[in-house]
Amino acid sequence: MAQHNDLGKKGEQLAVDYLINNGYSILERNYRFDKAEIDIIAQHSNVLAVIEVKTRSSTGFGNPEDFVKPKQIKNLVKAVDAYINTFNINLEVRFDIIAITKMNKTFNIEHLKDAFYHF
Numbered sequence: 001m002a003q004h005n006d007l008g009k010k011g012e013q014l015a016v017d018y019l020i021n022n023g024y025s026i027l028e029r030n031y032r033f034d035k036a037e038i039d040i041i042a043q044h045s046n047v048l049a050v051i052e053v054k055t056r057s058s059t060g061f062g063n064p065e066d067f068v069k070p071k072q073i074k075n076l077v078k079a080v081d082a083y084i085n086t087f088n089i090n091l092e093v094r095f096d097i098i099a100i101t102k103m104n105k106t107f108n109i110e111h112l113k114d115a116f117y118h119f
Contacts (some may be wrong), residue, residue, distance in 0.1 A: 015053045018111070019044075025042060026041075027043055032079075038050055049095075094113060096113050
């Protein structure tokens, strides 16, 4: 597997661990609908958190969250709408980004809540 794929999988696992440690319940990982994949769908109290994980080995080309593009956001919205309708979910929905940057042998994790409103 390519090194960037390994880094992405490591980042997603770090994000799951972070969320669990902060009181979230993981409902889905890598949920697919049409052209979209939602990295993590989690619940925290009465909020359904739709989480895009972006992991980078450096910030030389920008912060991890800078790589979530409008077309991807549009596809994620469609996917979560399908998820909500399929499973009859009645919770507030929030779109988050977990930005992970590798710093030597450690990882910096930043949880950006309601991240899509910042674009």
